[in-house]
Amino acid sequence: MENCIFCKIAAGEIPSTKVYEDDQVLAFRDLEPQAPVHILIIPKKHYASILDIPCDATSPLPAMAAAAQKIAQEQGIAQSGFRLVINTGKDGGQSVPHLHMHLLGGREFGWPAG
Ligand code: 5GP
Ligand code: ZN
Numbered sequence: 001m002e003n004c005i006f007c008k009i010a011a012g013e014i015p016s017t018k019v020y021e022d023d024q025v026l027a028f029r030d031l032e033p034q035a036p037v038h039i040l041i042i043p044k045k046h047y048a049s050i051l052d053i054p055c056d057a058t059s060p061l062p063a064m065a066a067a068a069q070k071i072a073q074e075q076g077i078a079q080s081g082f083r084l085v086i087n088t089g090k091d092g093g094q095s096v097p098h099l100h101m102h103l104l105g106g107r108e109f110g111w112p113a114g
Helices: 004-008 062-076
Strands: 018-021 025-029 039-045 082-085 101-103
Touching: 004 025, 004 039, 018 039, 018 062, 025 062, 039 062, 062 101
Parallel strands: none
Antiparallel strands: 018 025, 025 039, 039 101, 082 101
16 A cells, blocks of 8 residues: 555665564564564554454465464563554554554553553
């Protein structure tokens, strides 16, 4: 998708601090981390939000979940715990219209959020 910042990161046109990559998914460190570990997991294919993904065998979510499992282990936060967040739309606080999952860890989070 033209003019999509995360498509450009996925294409290597904008630099990022990559922590994980496979054929479907890329994960990189958030530019403005909200926790000691703050990683964005994106499908390489463009979907504006979770509203736009297929919910069948072609869904990008299983690959994103598998990436989250591996990254949490690698970053040493699988046992201490972490938070996965998918902001969606205006009220959800989504600022980049390319589906992404925040993986946040290394500190304790309160609930409810925000
Ligand atoms: P959202 O608010 O859409 O859920 O999250 C977007 C996230 O992308 C924000 O946490 C923001 O810091 C991050 N972000 C925006 N632009 C860039 C960028 O160019 N590189 C990286 N690594 N993160 C970005
Ligand atoms: Zn995109």
